[in-house]
Every structure is written in C-alpha cells, then in structure tokens.
Amino acid sequence: MKDNRKKCLAIAERIYDLDVEVYRCVGSSLGRAFTSDRRTCVENLVNLMIESPKGHLLRSELAMISNMARTIRKKEDRSRLMREYDNILKEIATLPTSFGRVDIVNEKRARLNTANLHQKFKKDDHMVICIGRTQGSAGNDIGFALADSLKVNYYDVEIFNEVLKRLEVEREEAYGIHDHVAVDQNQVVMDNKYQKGFEATHGIRRRLKEFNRYHGLTKADALFFYLSDLICQKAREEDFIVMGRCADVILANNHIPHVSIFITAPFEQRVNRIMEVQGLTYKQAARQLKLLDKKHERYFRHYTGLKWGAAENYDICFNSASYGIEESVEIIERMLNQHLHTGS
Amino acid sequence: MKDNRKKCLAIAERIYDLDVEVYRCVGSSLGRAFTSDRRTCVENLVNLMIESPKGHLLRSELAMISNMARTIRKKEDRSRLMREYDNILKEIATLPTSFGRVDIVNEKRARLNTANLHQKFKKDDHMVICIGRTQGSAGNDIGFALADSLKVNYYDVEIFNEVLKRLEVEREEAYGIHDHVAVDQNQVVMDNKYQKGFEATHGIRRRLKEFNRYHGLTKADALFFYLSDLICQKAREEDFIVMGRCADVILANNHIPHVSIFITAPFEQRVNRIMEVQGLTYKQAARQLKLLDKKHERYFRHYTGLKWGAAENYDICFNSASYGIEESVEIIERMLNQHLHTGS
Numbered sequence: 001m002k003d004n005r006k007k008c009l010a011i012a013e014r015i016y017d018l019d020v021e022v023y024r025c026v027g028s029s030l031g032r033a034f035t036s037d038r039r040t041c042v043e044n045l046v047n048l049m050i051e052s053p054k055g056h057l058l059r060s061e062l063a064m065i066s067n068m069a070r071t072i073r074k075k076e077d078r079s080r081l082m083r084e085y086d087n088i089l090k091e092i093a094t095l096p097t098s099f100g101r102v103d104i105v106n107e108k109r110a111r112l113n114t115a116n117l118h119q120k121f122k123k124d125d126h127m128v129i130c131i132g133r134t135q136g137s138a139g140n141d142i143g144f145a146l147a148d149s150l151k152v153n154y155y156d157v158e159i160f161n162e163v164l165k166r167l168e169v170e171r172e173e174a175y176g177i178h179d180h181v182a183v184d185q186n187q188v189v190m191d192n193k194y195q196k197g198f199e200a201t202h203g204i205r206r207r208l209k210e211f212n213r214y215h216g217l218t219k220a221d222a223l224f225f226y227l228s229d230l231i232c233q234k235a236r237e238e239d240f241i242v243m244g245r246c247a248d249v250i251l252a253n254n255h256i257p258h259v260s261i262f263i264t265a266p267f268e269q270r271v272n273r274i275m276e277v278q279g280l281t282y283k284q285a286a287r288q289l290k291l292l293d294k295k296h297e298r299y300f301r302h303y304t305g306l307k308w309g310a311a312e313n314y315d316i317c318f319n320s321a322s323y324g325i326e327e328s329v330e331i332i333e334r335m336l337n338q339h340l341h342t343g344s
Numbered sequence: 345m346k347d348n349r350k351k352c353l354a355i356a357e358r359i360y361d362l363d364v365e366v367y368r369c370v371g372s373s374l375g376r377a378f379t380s381d382r383r384t385c386v387e388n389l390v391n392l393m394i395e396s397p398k399g400h401l402l403r404s405e406l407a408m409i410s411n412m413a414r415t416i417r418k419k420e421d422r423s424r425l426m427r428e429y430d431n432i433l434k435e436i437a438t439l440p441t442s443f444g445r446v447d448i449v450n451e452k453r454a455r456l457n458t459a460n461l462h463q464k465f466k467k468d469d470h471m472v473i474c475i476g477r478t479q480g481s482a483g484n485d486i487g488f489a490l491a492d493s494l495k496v497n498y499y500d501v502e503i504f505n506e507v508l509k510r511l512e513v514e515r516e517e518a519y520g521i522h523d524h525v526a527v528d529q530n531q532v533v534m535d536n537k538y539q540k541g542f543e544a545t546h547g548i549r550r551r552l553k554e555f556n557r558y559h560g561l562t563k564a565d566a567l568f569f570y571l572s573d574l575i576c577q578k579a580r581e582e583d584f585i586v587m588g589r590c591a592d593v594i595l596a597n598n599h600i601p602h603v604s605i606f607i608t609a610p611f612e613q614r615v616n617r618i619m620e621v622q623g624l625t626y627k628q629a630a631r632q633l634k635l636l637d638k639k640h641e642r643y644f645r646h647y648t649g650l651k652w653g654a655a656e657n658y659d660i661c662f663n664s665a666s667y668g669i670e671e672s673v674e675i676i677e678r679m680l681n682q683h684l685h686t687g688s
Binding site for chain 1: 659
C-alpha cells in the first residue's frame, strides 16, 4: 500500500513536470493543466490515482496536457514531450487502480467471437456471420452482397425452408414414405413466415413424432428446434452468412464461434425505401414495416428472452442509412479483417 | 415494359441453365433449385423478376444455386459456373426492379460521414469521432485509448468545462473583469454534470447576458448552446474524439462531417465492471448504473429529441463486452480505415 503511494507520487511529479514543460514550449499560461503550487497539484494527482472511483478524472487531466502538447510547433519538443507522455501512460497502466485497468470484455462472449483478433482459432472453426435486420433497412441485400464478396454460403428463411423440405424428401425416400411435399419443391414462396404456411413442417412434424423427441411442442417450436440443429450443424461444416432465425443466440448457447451483426436505419428512411421497392403509399409502407418489425421482435423474444435490436445483444449494430449497401459490405469486411482490397 | 420482360426471360433461361449445369457437376438431384419442367420454372423466375415486392425471393433462389455450386469438387467447373453466376448477378443488377436496386443510403447522412469511402473530402475536413456510451461499458477508456492510438485530441465533459473556464478567464482578462472562477482552475471535479456544479457557468452566464444572445434560457441550456459552438468550432480546426455531449447530433445539425459511435455492453457485465472499478456491492453498482444511464438518456432526449442508445441514431453501435478495450480500439480503427498496423 505504501509502495503504491510512493509510485503514485513519482508519477504525479512526472505529470506535473510534463505540464510545466508543455507550458514552456507552448508559451501560454492557458496551456497549463495545473495552476496551483506544485505541492498541492502533486497531492491532488496522487489522490486521483489512489481513489479509483475518481480515477477517470486523471485521464481527463492527462488528455488536457497531451491535447496541448500536440499544438507545440517545434517538432523536437513535441516528440520529446509526447514520448514522456506515452511513458507516463505506461507507468499508470501498471497501477492496480488505474483507469482502463478493469476491462469490460466478457471472456465467454469474446471466445465465441470470430472477429476477436487475439483469439486462437481451432483449425475447424468456421466464420459464421449472423445478421439481424429491421424491415426496409436493406439488411438482406447487405447480407447477400457480403456473402457474395466473401464467397461464402448465404442462408435466409426461404433457403432454410427449402433445405428442410429436401432433407425431408431425402429421409422419406430412404424410408420409402411418399408425401405431397416432394412435388411442391420449387414453390418457395411463404407469406406468413412464422405461424403458418410451412409446407415443410408436414413431414418433419411426423418425423418429430416418430422420434418422440419434441413431443408436446407446437409446430412452430418444433420447427425452431429443428432449424437450430441445422444451423449448429452447418456452423461446424462451413463458413456462411445467416439472416435472422435467432442464429446468433442459438450458436452462443451451443458455444459455437460466430459474429452477430444487427442492421437498421432510421424509420423514415426505411419507409421511403419500402415505398420505392414495393410501390406503396407512405401509409401502407409504414404499416407493413411496423407489422413485420413487431413480428420479428416477438419471434426473437419468444425464443431468446432478449430484446430484438437492442445494441447490447449484438456484437455490432450498423446503420445502413449512413453507408448504403455497397459500403456497408466493405466496412463489415474491414472490421472482420477480411477485406482483400487495399482501402481507398 | 415489353423490352424488360424480354430481358428478364433471357436472364431466367440462363438461371435455369446454370442450375442444370450445377446439378450435373454436383451429381445429386437434391442440388437442384428447380425441379419442375423448364417452362414453368422459367416463367416463375420471370415473374419473380418483374414483381418487385417478391423480388427478394429471386435472391434466395440464386443463393441456393451458388451455395450448391461452391460444393463442386472440380475446380475448373466450379470457377466456370461461379463466373456465370457473377455475370447473371450483374445482369440482374441492371433490371429496374431488381433486389438491391434501391439503396438505403441517406445521402445527407452519408455526406457527413467520415468513414464514407466514396465521399470526396474537402481538404479542410477533419476526422471527428463522437462516442456515446452507457455507464460501465468502458466507453471512456475505449475513447481515450483510441485518441491515443490515432494521435488526436480527446475531449470529455471535464475537459470541456476546463476549456470553457479558461476561455472565460481569457475573455475576462481582456475585458479587465475579475472573477473567483480564475482561482479555481485546477479544481476539475464536478459531481453533478448536468444540473449544477458548473463553476464555469458563472462567468459565461454573465457573458451570455452581456451578449444579449441566449436571453431567457436556463443556465443548463445556455451552457449547452455555448458548448455546441465550441464543438463545431473545434471540428473545423482539428481531428478529435469527443465523448457524449450530443456532439453527433450537434455536428449533424451543423452539417459538419463526423462518425458517431455508441458503446454499450450487457447490463450484468457493466454492473460487474463498476463493482470492480469502484469497489461497490452489486446493489450499489446497479443503482448507480441505472441512475447515470437515465441521466444521459434524459440529457440526450432533451437536447436532440432522439432516443439515446437506439442503434438507428448512430452510425455504429459496439458491444465492448465482445471485444474488450484494446481490441475495440483496433476494430474501430480498421472500420475507419485508420489502422496502420497489418492485422493479425
């Protein structure tokens, strides 16, 4: 404890001296962070270093000195003082109570995160990117373009339904069961994604019953769990991008590495886009948008217990209105360190 | 209109042929997207292309074909078919009603965005990064470390108060006015950031009255507008990082380019961090966190009319629990195309 105080005192002296030097080089008393006498200032600094609850004020003091130091005209002076500043920062980082000392990282979450640079990947980990998005935010377009650019598979609800149907057909053929589903294979359109219209569920449900595994669940729930298995299985096999389906939460619960991204844009912007894409009036577009967003929100809450679209539930949220489709893809790639071209 | 249909028909034929080819190369009928007869399938595809509301289903169909094409073992076949796939995508992009045709970008917003790659910067535009953050998310630590890494100035509420105080002193000295504020210069601690405790406001307020400019406003409002001017002025002069203070909205309203980032982390994670940093119990930490978050929320809503922390109001939201302090800095730098080191 006494040792720590001694160390803090030494650092405080250096900070005070740095401020004096910066002041001398800048040549204005307004450049000084500390205007009281040396003893008072050094004591205040030591207290800031020791009282961790107010430790962040030390950061502000230091920032003020370095902000000022950067304005020094003479290059040698500037370099010399910025070096001393860096050294002081390093000293402070070794204090047990320093600001920035307690990291925010959630080790469990970070381990699952494929953008985590310091993480050692196992050879068989795949890059799985889960994208949630609000209606009209062009999230699907960004996901599709990203998959195309990264040359990885792209899965959305229509494709999953198709995959499920085919697995079903395969299985039925193997068991010698025949079903009308097989005939409908190219009819992918499903208007009501969650509650009904899942042609695929017919056979699956029967199969689920056969397996005596998901007994007592609703059709939608059984399908969700079946899809969860499919997503986890794919994530062990290949790189891909998956749109929605709570894939991020499913993968996290199964301890499978992935990145979760949420794409949105301001309401007005999204309404305008839907109006243009679908040729609707403002009122129609706004109504459709709210309806579909609410549906997604309910689906997400039902299966994860979490708030859909809340920033804390994703690794990164992205405002597509700030960047547009093409550039969103570029920024996500750079962020994931997957950008192959040299940036402009 | 007829020309468009003809073009769609040509593309649909190519898609169907591609599917047949992919199927032949993969060697499984389950690889086929289309299982009905050629005429029916092509007609369906043309309709998908023309009916823009369901245009996104075309994207899913194409993704299914390309997902399958990527599994082709023979490299020459795979390259040949992926090239054809890329060419088809390019053809579709020229259709007036194609998916991805209507961008989501808000031109006004994008123009202000310094991460916007395609934007032509004027020589005198500066890189201003506005960071909002929830309590306990280590947002300040990330902002400070980012400023240090980018070698730009860092401003937070304490520094702004100090700057305001000094400007005040300068001005008073120029006018021959003396004030007790000048004596207090090194007392930076301000416990109640928004409502009271602004020693700086004393002289400023008087000055504001002198200028007869902000008459009728509350002290807090006058200070806010004064700070807004200061932020805009700085943004015209230098690169910097600014924490909170609604700086993003202020700059947007003044048409000054910037990037807005919001940093948060799950509640539990943040409470744990505050407990560790400040040596509080869970209950104390949770209470403090909620109180300060609410304060920030109110402040933001009061001055911007917007919801604090809602993803659509920022360019990017960031979950610090997924990355930790050091890596958050790296990812933000990469995203901004400011990362100098080669990625790991």
